[in-house]
Amino acid sequence: MSSLLEVTDLHTSFFTDAGEVKAVNGISFFLDRGKVLGIVGESGSGKSVTAYSILQILAPTGRIVSGSVKLDGQELVGAGEKAMQDVRGNKISIIFQDPMTSLNPTYTIGHQLMEAIMLHTKRDKREAWDRAVEMLRLVNINEPEKRMRQYPFEQSGGMRQRIMIAMALACEPDILIADEPTTALDVTIQAQILELMQDLQRKLGMAIIMITHDLGVVAQMCDEIVVMYAGSYCERGTAEEIFYNPKHEYTKGLLRSIPTLDTMGRKLQPITGTPIDLLNLPEGCPFAPRCDAAMRICIRQAPASMDINEFHKASCWMNVKALAETEAALEDDGAADAAETPEGGDAK
C-alpha cells in the first residue's frame, strides 16, 4: 500500500550571488493517513524549506533540483501550477511560523476566513459565514460571531494561532503542515493548541506534519520522527525508536543536550562546534566536523541510509559494526585505510 505522502530524495537549492545554497539535500520520508510526523533539527537544517518544497511555495531564487513528492500516488514535482493550486487549496494546508505575518491586518477575521472558504469550496457568502463561525467554534474560540467582525491585532497570540488553524482547516485538508505552531506561545496556551490539534486530527482523520525544535512537543504528539541535519535526514523512525534507540550521533547529542526531569544538578552535554555551512557541504558525513565519534571514513565518504530495523533508518557509519571495530583496531596501530566497502548494515 502506498502512503498518503511520499517524499523521495528531494533536493532544493537557492541560487544566490554567493552560490548555490543546498537547503534540502536528499530528504526522504513518508506519511500515512491519519498519522502525525515530526520534523526536528537545528535552525537552518532545512525544515521549513522542506515544507515549502512540498507545497512549491519557494522564494523566487529557490527551485526543486531533483527528487519526487507523491501525494496519493500522484507526482507533484513538475505537475504544474494549476495542479499545485488544487493541492494547496484542498489537500495540504500550512500554518506558517509567524501567525501575524500570515493574517492580513487590514481585514476582519471573518473576511479572511470566508475568502479562504469561498476560494476552495463551492459555498456562497451566507454558507461561507456559517462555515467560518463553525470553524472558529471548532478551534474553541468563544463568541465566534463577535470575533468574525474583529481584526487580527485585537486577538492575543494564542487566539491568532487558533484562527490560523481554523483557516488552515477550513478546506478540510488531508494533510496539515504546522511549522513551529506553538513556539511563540506560553506553555499553558501551547498545551491548549496541541490538545486542539490532536483532537481535530482524531475527529477529522487528517495527517499532520509537525515542524518544531521542541523535543517535548515531538514526544507528546508524533508517531514518526524525521531528524534533519544539513538538509537531509540523518535518522528517521517511530518516536519510540528515535527517543529510546537513537542510531545517529547527532540525534544522540541532541537528546543529551536538553534538560529533562533528571538532569537537575548535572551538567548538560552540549553538541560542540558550529552549524554547517550549506554553501560548502563537506564530502563525507555532514556531521563529522562536530562528531566526537567520527572515524576516518566519515570524513571521506558520506554514510548511506541504513536500515536499523523495520521502523528505523539512520545514516551513520557507527551502525556498520564491522567497520567501527576495524576503525578501532586501526586507531590502535595507526595503520592502513579503513575498508572501502563497509560490510553489514544494508546500505541502500
Place this chain on the structure above:
Amino acid sequence: MSTETRPLVEIQHLKEYFPINTGFFKTTPLKAVDDVSFTINRGETLGLVGESGCGKTTVGRTILHLYKPTDGLVIYDGKPIETKEDLAEYRTKTTMVFQDPYSSLNPRMTVSDIIAEPLDVHKLYTDPKQREERVLELMDHVGLNSEHASRYAHEFSGGQRQRIGIARALAINPEFIVCDEPVSALDVSIQAQVINMFDELQDRFGLTYLFIAHDLLVVRHISDRIAVMYLGKMVELASSEEIYDHPLHPYTKSLISAVPIPDPKIARANRRISLQGDIPSPLNAPSGCPFRTRCPYATDACAASMPAFEEIESGHFVACHRVNEINT
C-alpha cells in the same frame, strides 16, 4: 543577622506601575508588578517563571533600579537602596544579561569595545593596556577566542553573541546578575553550552542569579528555588523540587502539567490540567485573586479579596485562599 543567613537581595512589597493613556487627559496605572516580595541568597539561583506579560522583565529591571520602583524596597546585602550614593554603589555590583543576543549588542562596535564599555563607564582601568588585558581575560572566561576581539558582533552566531553579552556583564565583577531569558533565542544544542557556562561562572565567581525564563525544564535545571508569577503578582515560591513535585497553587499545577516532557512514554501518560480562556489584560485585572477567571477552584471569596502570599510549609510560599482544601 549574620552574613551567613542574611539574603544577598531582598525585595519588599515591590510595585511598578506604568501610566497608560486611556483617553483624553486620562491615565490608568498598568500594574506590571504589584506587591512582590522575595529574597535571594548569596550564591543562589532563583528562577522566575510565568506567562508572557506577567511582569518578569519588569521585576528584573525594577530590582536593579533600571526602573524606579513605584513603591516598595530593595535591600542589598542588608542595606536598603535609598539615596543616590546607595544606588551608585549598588550599580557597581549588579548587572543584567538580556534575552536577545541579536538586538542587545551594537552592530557597529567591535567585540572588544562592547565588552569594555562597562569598564569605560565605571573607569575600571588606569591605562589602555590594562583595559585590553581585562577584555581578553573576560573573553577567556566565556570561552571566546582572543582573535575575535577586533571583529564585529554581527559576524557571530547566536550562542557566541550571548557569550559576548555575558563577558560584558562580567566586566564589572558583579555579585548579582539578572538573567532575562538568556537562552530563549538560542537553538537547543547551543542552549546547553550557554547554560553550562552560567553554571561554571557561578561556581567560579560565587555569582548570584535571578534567572528569568519561560522554558520550565531549563529553569528547573538551573535554579535552586523557583518563583511563579501571574499577572504582576507572586503566586508561589519553593525549591525547584518542591515546585515540580508538589506544586500547591492551581496555576502552578497547570503550568507544570503543561510542560511537554521530551520522553514519549511520559509525555503521553501525562495528564494535563488544561486552562480555559486567556490571560486577562493587566489594565483590567480581576478583583481579588488574579487567577480566578481561569481557576477551576474559584469561589466568591476569591473575587472578594486578594489571597496573602504566605509560607504554607517551611520555605514554600503560596497565595491562594483554598490552598489547604485543594491539596488534601
